[in-house]
Amino acid sequence: xNAAEYDFIAARRRLEAKGKSAGEKLTSVDDAARRVHDGDVxxxxxxxxxxxxxxxxxxxLRQRRRRLTLVRNLMCTEGEFMMVAGAAERxxxxxxxxxxxxxxxxxxxxxxxxxxxxMEEWSHLxxxxxxxxxxxxxxxxxxxxMLGSDLVGVGGMKTVQDPYTGQTLGAVPALFPxxxxxxxxxxxxxxxxxxxxxxxxxxxxxxxxxxxLVTAEEIVPESVIRRHSDRTVIPGFVVDAxxxxxxxxxxxxxxxxxxxxxxxxxxxxxxIDANGxxxxxQYLARYVYEPPSFADYLDLFGGERLARQQARARELxxx
Amino acid sequence: xxxxxVTSAELLAVMGARxxxxxxxxxxxxxxxxxxxALAQQRHAPQLTLVIEGGIIGPRIKPGRLPISTNEMRTAYxxxxxxxxxxxxxxxxxxxxxYGFMGGAQIDAFGNINTSTLGADYWRPRVRLPGTGGAxxxxxxxxEVIILTAHEKRRFVPxxxxxxxxxxxxxxxxxxxxxxxxxxxxxxxxxxxxxxFDGESRRMRIEATHPGVSVEQIRENTGFxxxxxxxxxxxxxxxxxxxxxxxxxxxxxxxxx
Numbered sequence: 001x002n003a004a005e006y007d008f009i010a011a012r013r014r015l016e017a018k019g020k021s022a023g024e025k026l027t028s029v030d031d032a033a034r035r036v037h038d039g040d041v042x043x044x045x046x047x048x049x050x051x052x053x054x055x056x057x058x059x060x061l062r063q064r065r066r067r068l069t070l071v072r073n074l075m076c077t078e079g080e081f082m083m084v085a086g087a088a089e090r091x092x093x094x095x096x097x098x099x100x101x102x103x104x105x106x107x108x109x110x111x112x113x114x115x116x117x118x119m120e121e122w123s124h125l126x127x128x129x130x131x132x133x134x135x136x137x138x139x140x141x142x143x144x145x146m147l148g149s150d151l152v153g154v155g156g157m158k159t160v161q162d163p164y165t166g167q168t169l170g171a172v173p174a175l176f177p178x179x180x181x182x183x184x185x186x187x188x189x190x191x192x193x194x195x196x197x198x199x200x201x202x203x204x205x206x207x208x209x210x211x212x213l214v215t216a217e218e219i220v221p222e223s224v225i226r227r228h229s230d231r232t233v234i235p236g237f238v239v240d241a242x243x244x245x246x247x248x249x250x251x252x253x254x255x256x257x258x259x260x261x262x263x264x265x266x267x268x269x270x271x272i273d274a275n276g277x278x279x280x281x282q283y284l285a286r287y288v289y290e291p292p293s294f295a296d297y298l299d300l301f302g303g304e305r306l307a308r309q310q311a312r313a314r315e316l317x318x319x
Numbered sequence: 320x321x322x323x324x325v326t327s328a329e330l331l332a333v334m335g336a337r338x339x340x341x342x343x344x345x346x347x348x349x350x351x352x353x354x355x356x357a358l359a360q361q362r363h364a365p366q367l368t369l370v371i372e373g374g375i376i377g378p379r380i381k382p383g384r385l386p387i388s389t390n391e392m393r394t395a396y397x398x399x400x401x402x403x404x405x406x407x408x409x410x411x412x413x414x415x416x417x418y419g420f421m422g423g424a425q426i427d428a429f430g431n432i433n434t435s436t437l438g439a440d441y442w443r444p445r446v447r448l449p450g451t452g453g454a455x456x457x458x459x460x461x462x463e464v465i466i467l468t469a470h471e472k473r474r475f476v477p478x479x480x481x482x483x484x485x486x487x488x489x490x491x492x493x494x495x496x497x498x499x500x501x502x503x504x505x506x507x508x509x510x511x512x513x514x515x516f517d518g519e520s521r522r523m524r525i526e527a528t529h530p531g532v533s534v535e536q537i538r539e540n541t542g543f544x545x546x547x548x549x550x551x552x553x554x555x556x557x558x559x560x561x562x563x564x565x566x567x568x569x570x571x572x573x574x575x576x
Contacts, residue, residue: 047373047390047404073404074390074452095452099387100350101573104449112447119447121435121483123455124372125412128405144412145459148485148497151451154441159498168498198374198390199403253391260391316384316392 001120001156005041006173008139014210025191025214025242029294032213032241033059036179041069043131043175043209045182045202048074049098049260051195052252053183055215055245055294060181061085062288071177073127073201076252077268080107081288083117084280091117092155092175094124101262102269110277122146122155126172131201133174134208142169180209183248184234185257187216188224191239194231197255197317203233212238215245217257247298247306259312261305325557326576327469327510330529332358332565333557334508335420335467342366343417346457349386349394350574351467352420358565370416372453374407376400380568389453408453411460414501419461421454423468425479428523428543430466430486430504430516432458433479441481451483458484463505470509470540477543487521494521511537515548527552 004010033056036042042060046052057078060068070079070088075096082088084107096119097105111117122130123146133141142160146152147170160171182202184193193214195202206212214234219242225232248254251261271279291297298306325333328351335355339345341364347356353369357380360367370376373390377399386394395401402410410416425433434454438445458464468474486504488494494503506526507514513527514537524546525534530553538545569575 048388050373050388050390074388093450094455095450097449101387104447108449109447113444115443118442119450121450123451123459124453125405125408125456125460128408132405144498144500145408145456147459148482148488148494148499149455149459150435150441150482151455167500170498197392198395198401200374200390201404203403204405255392255395262387313392316381316396 001173005175006139007176008137008174011134011176011210012137018210020237022190022236024189025236025239026189026219027241027243029055029059029215029243029245030063032056032243033063035211035213035241036060036065038065039067040178041071043177043180043205044070044072044078045180045200045205046249046252047200048076049252050198051183051200051254052076052078052249053181053215054078054250054252055243055248056181056213057081058288058294058297061087061284071175073124080105080280081284083107083111084277085284088117090120092120092122092127094122094127098265098269102265106272107277107280120155121151123151126157128201128204129172130175131204131208133172134176135204138174140171140173143172144169146170175208177209179211179213180205181213182206183215183245183254185216185254186218186220187214187242188220188222189242190222191236191242192225192232193234193239194225194228195233199233206234206238211240213241214239215243215248217246217248217254219244245294250298250301250306253313256317257313258306258309259316261309325562328574328576329562329565330510330557331355331467331508333561334513334529334554335465336362336561338465338506338508339364339367339418344368344370344415345418345420346370346372346411346416346461347420348422349389350422352422353386354565354568354574355467356420357568358561361564362561370407370410372404372407374401374403376402376407382568383570385569385573408456408460411456414462416461417463419457419464421457421464421466423474425474425476426466426468426507427476427479429488429490429521430507430523431479431482431488432484432486433481435481435483437480454484458486458504459499459502461502463502465505466507468507468509470511470537472540472542475541475543487516490521491519511540513554517546522546524548525551527554529554530556
């Protein structure tokens with residue numbers, strides 16, 4: 001943890017100095033990704049293999065960003081890509097791997113045990129509160145979690161005495177990232193965003209960051225947003241760049257639209273089991289660096305596979 | 320499959336399920352804890368509410384589509400509310416969660432859990448493990464926590480290398496002194512028996528053995544000395560009924576082995 005992460009005064013000044021247009025936000029994915037700079041703290045929306053902003057992750061890798069700090073509550077394959085590509089020097093997370101059937105991430109082990117990437121672990125709620133404190137514009141939030149554990153020493157969480165009861169509480173510091181990258185279900189072209197299903201931490205992350213980049217499955221007319229304004233979770237003036245990206249999380253999932261492609265994870269992990277991080281380098285060449293556009297990337301999976309994953313999502317959310 | 324061949328995961332799920340009372344709430348991890356909670360709900364605790372850390376309240380299990388992660392459509396199947404991750408944990412901080420239900424790990428004599436690093440230096444670990452996920456929050460914030468784990472000597476160590484999730488810390492009130500005002504680990508349900516903690520010293524002790532298991536066997540498979548409760552009971556073996564309900568959730572035997 002460094003002091004700039006929770007400097008709420010500087011973070012507020014950055015927002016005060018920034019344009020907050022209600023106007024057009026639509027742009028290309030490469031234009032959006034150019035707003036990420038070497039050395040930035042980048043907060044990644046979604047959670048594990050759910051609503052990962054994969055189109056933006058892919059483009060950040062293509063633009064060869066370096067020395068990033070990636071922050072995500074549960075980190076998945078996108079974290080492995082960033083490590084192997086040399087884009088991330090530090091990750092802040094509560095957990096990293098794909099999931100129980102795929103075992104402990106061998107990539108995480110190689111890079112963290114080898115000292116190439118620093119892994120700063122916070123509890124899941126503590127990370128959520130770091131984003132929430134920032135979203136609220138305050139330097140910390142009091143909490144009852146994470147006390148007494150060795151995680152306190154890792155992130156450097158301090159304690160605070162409650163001025164009313166005298167009780168000692170954890171003081172989770174705010175986290176103001178330079179950039180947030182998010183994937184949502186729908187937005188109008190002004191960046192008013194709606195999310196279906198579990199909201200994860202995206203709304204807090206959007207308010208915490210200085211620059212907010214969003215991909216959306218669907219760009220809808222303004223009237224759709226205005227008719228269902230109760231569903232809007234990120235207001236347009238928070239968003240800096242918006243990109244239309246159908247299947248923008250794939251092979252991760254998007255609630256109600258497509259299930260995560262577990263077969264793809266099987267193949268990916270089998271290759272890592274055989275060849276270690278070399279397998280991820282080959283994967284990045286095939287899926288990130290070679291296909292020029294996100295549509296070309298999706299073609300590698302093929303329409304049949306995408307349709308299968310859509311059907312699987314419907315079975316789970318329309319029943 | 321006849322009930323004579325009960326797998327370790329089935330034994331844990333059945334014994335775990337029996338710990339949960341009706342009209343309560345449980346914060347459950349995926350895998351065996353979730354299956355155990357679902358079994359309890361179906362068998363004896365219909366008014367039990369499951370809460371999952373992905374920000375999911377009141378989900379049902381779709382047979383054959385068991386959740387792999389805490390935040391995916393399988394986990395949210397027919398849920399009653401999707402409040403978001405931070406707010407789900409804050410329900411626990413407020414005191415709405417009776418039980419925390421967690422899976423296996425490296426655990427010590429005071430119920431402290433390590434899922435972070437092996438080795439002396441956190442920043443350059445000998446082995447980097449995935450991390451806490453929500454375990455630290457569940458063990459810090461629920462009214463009581465029950466751990467379900469295979470009973471192996473390598474898992475039951477005298478002192479964990481790193482306290483990811485605080486049990487009773489060093490015992491004797493140290494948990495409360497650290498600011499963890501509520502809760503604590505009440506039981507460790509294993510493949511050999513049920514362990515609890517002494518009310519004062521907070522050291523782990525044997526409370527029950529599973530049928531056909533001796534207290535000596537439990538001691539042999541534990542890396543630290545274990546006391547015994549005043550009366551050590553023997554658990555009832557899983558019934559055909561419990562096994563049939565459990566197996567219906569996982570026809571592909573992804574989690575039941």
